[in-house]
Structures are given as structure tokens and as C-alpha cells.
Amino acid sequence: MAPVIEITGLTKTYKSGLQALKPIDLTIGKGEIFALLGPNGAGKTTLISITCGIVTPTAGTVTADGHDIQKDYRAARSKIGLVPQELTTDAFETVLATVSFSRGLFGRAPNPAFIEQLLRDLSLWDKRNDKLRTLSGGMKRRVMIAKALSHEPDILFLDEPTAGVDVELRRDMWNLVRGLRDKGVTIILTTHYIEEAEEMADRVGVILKGELILVEQTATLMKKLGKKTLTLNLQEPLAAVPPELAEWSPTLKAEGNELEYVFDSNLEKTGVPSLLRRLSDLGIAFKDLHTSQSSLEDIFVSLVHKDRAGDRTGAAA
Numbered sequence: 439m440a441p442v443i444e445i446t447g448l449t450k451t452y453k454s455g456l457q458a459l460k461p462i463d464l465t466i467g468k469g470e471i472f473a474l475l476g477p478n479g480a481g482k483t484t485l486i487s488i489t490c491g492i493v494t495p496t497a498g499t500v501t502a503d504g505h506d507i508q509k510d511y512r513a514a515r516s517k518i519g520l521v522p523q524e525l526t527t528d529a530f531e532t533v534l535a536t537v538s539f540s541r542g543l544f545g546r547a548p549n550p551a552f553i554e555q556l557l558r559d560l561s562l563w564d565k566r567n568d569k570l571r572t573l574s575g576g577m578k579r580r581v582m583i584a585k586a587l588s589h590e591p592d593i594l595f596l597d598e599p600t601a602g603v604d605v606e607l608r609r610d611m612w613n614l615v616r617g618l619r620d621k622g623v624t625i626i627l628t629t630h631y632i633e634e635a636e637e638m639a640d641r642v643g644v645i646l647k648g649e650l651i652l653v654e655q656t657a658t659l660m661k662k663l664g665k666k667t668l669t670l671n672l673q674e675p676l677a678a679v680p681p682e683l684a685e686w687s688p689t690l691k692a693e694g695n696e697l698e699y700v701f702d703s704n705l706e707k708t709g710v711p712s713l714l715r716r717l718s719d720l721g722i723a724f725k726d727l728h729t730s731q732s733s734l735e736d737i738f739v740s741l742v743h744k745d746r747a748g749d750r751t752g753a754a755a
């Protein structure tokens with residue numbers, strides 16, 4: 439996969455001394471969907487703002503489709519569409535005028551047929567003559583997406599695009615994202631809806647305190663870090679976990695009606711067969727059992743907690 443975004447040694451330190459980004463190296467391939475995850479204040483928006491040429495880095499370089507974002511700003515920026523978190527639109531313009539004007543800002547020739555299809559894809563065509571101030575928040579978000587796509591960029595940044603929007607817009611937008619990826623558009627998104635990243639992204643990056651602590655294929659990350667949970671629906675409830683099961687450290691749930699055992703599915707010996715034999719030896723019967731995989735959210739939370747625990751250990755030292 440040919441790289442379309444290349445970030446090398448990127449840092450950002452503000453005059454106050456706050457180091458918003460520690461040295462970051464990242465390559466994103468053409469046609470890839472890359473999800474950037476992290477808590478508020480982690481550096482997600484700063485990283486996107488620098489990559490889009492809005493904020494000047496302290497050090498390092500960023501190229502978009504081979505164009506340096508600082509030395510060749512106009513060419514680099516023409517390759518990029520950005521949907522920011524904030525709804526910044528001219529309240530007294532119509533939807534059609536706003537999106538058409540945005541296309542012209544990037545020097546693209548008028549293309550009414552393209553703009554019409556774009557507005558239709560975002561369920562905005564019926565609102566094309568409405569002034570922006572009359573639109574709901576969800577519709578304004580759709581307009582922001584249309585503006586970002588108006589000049590047919592090869593790279594699309596979505597900064598918390600579905601935060602606070604309705605389910606319908608979220609569904610429409612992800613259908614649009616899939617269609618863009620099929621056409622070769624590279625999509626970088628930040629999100630708090632981790633299930634969306636898990637479903638949509640080819641790769642996931644986790645940023646914490648300005649540092650990119652992990653970049654991994656989504657499926658590989660799930661396999662590498664994901665745990666599985668075996669849940670047994672017991673025939674009779676237990677008041678407590680029998681001491682004979684201490685080796686597996688199971689937990690009781692649902693008022694003693696369920697026994698849960700968490701294990702690493704990558705290990706050669708998961709402990710599941712031996713646990714089931716031990717339950718049989720103890721006369722503990724179960725009606726049903728099922729396993730579930732840890733979600734990306736579980737993994738993300740564990741990574742954040744691990745980092746914070748490391749901070750506490752370092753402080754104690």
C-alpha cells in the first residue's frame with residue numbers, strides 16, 4: 439500500500455511549555471481508514487491540525503501525497519478535506535451556495551452534477567435552498583462533511599464527526615465513508631465511539647499525553663490483546679466461588695447464577711477444558727455456556743490504565 443500521509447519526528451510544544459505532541463512517526467497508506475483513539479486532551483486534534491496545515495509544528499515534517507504541508511502548503515492542502523469538531527458555517531448562506539463556494543476556494547471548476555450527488559448522498563438535496571441558520575445541528579454537521587468533500591480530496595480527516603449526532607446521520611456518514619474508501623480516498627478519523635473504529639478502521643492508533651503509544655491492524659490488535667470470557671449459566675446458583683476453583687480465578691455474576699472465566703485465547707493451554715472437568719468433579723452443573731471476545735474499548739481502557747499505573751509507579755520511585 440503506497441503511503442499518502444507521512445509524519446516524521448513531529449512535535450508540538452506551546453509557549454506555555456505544554457508539550458502537546460511528543461515525537462510522532464506515522465505512515466498512512468492510500469485508501470486506508472485509520473482511527474486515532476485517545477481521551478480528551480491526548481493530542482488527537484493537535485495532530486490533525488498540524489497535518490492539515492492549520493497549526494505549525496515545533497519540529498518534524500508532514501507530507502500529504504508527497505507534498506510538504508509547510509513548504510508546499512497549497513498543493514498539500516488541496517489534497518485534504520477536513521471535518522472539524524466545531525460547526526463553523528456562514529449562517530445566512532444556503533446549503534448549495536456554501537458547498538459550491540467551498541469547492542471554488544480550492545480552485546476547482548464548477549461541477550453542479552457532482553455537488554448535487556454529494557448533497558443527495560448526505561440527504562441534503564431537499565435542503566439545498568435552506569439557509570444554514572435554519573438547520574438542525576445534525577444537518578449542519580452534514581453540511582460540514584459536504585464542504586470537506588466539495589473539492590474531491592484524496593485524504594479526508596474526520597475529527598469526532600459523529601459526536602452528538604443522530605443515529606441516522608451516523609449510518610449515512612459511515613456508508614459514505616465506505617464508498618469513499620472504495621474509490622481510493624484515505625480517511626483518518628478521531629472518535630469516542632470505539633465500536634465504530636472497531637467496525638470501520640483498517641488500523642488503530644492510540645494516542646495518550648501527546649505520545650502515540652500503539653499503532654496496529656485492528657484485527658491483529660484484537661487478537662494480540664483481546665481476552666475471551668467464558669460464561670457458564672449454572673443449573674443452581676452458588677453462594678460463593680468454591681476454593682477448589684481458585685486456580686482459574688473465576689467470578690460469580692447474576693446473583694450467583696453465572697460463572698465467568700477470563701482467558702487468553704492465544705495461549706496453547708487456555709484452562710477451559712480443565713476448568714470444565716473440575717466443575718464436573720465438583721458436581722457443579724450448567725445449563726448453557728458461551729464465549730465473548732473483548733472489545734476494542736476494553737483494550738483501550740486497559741492500555742490507558744496501564745499507562746497511568748506506570749505513572750504512579752514512576753512517581754513512587
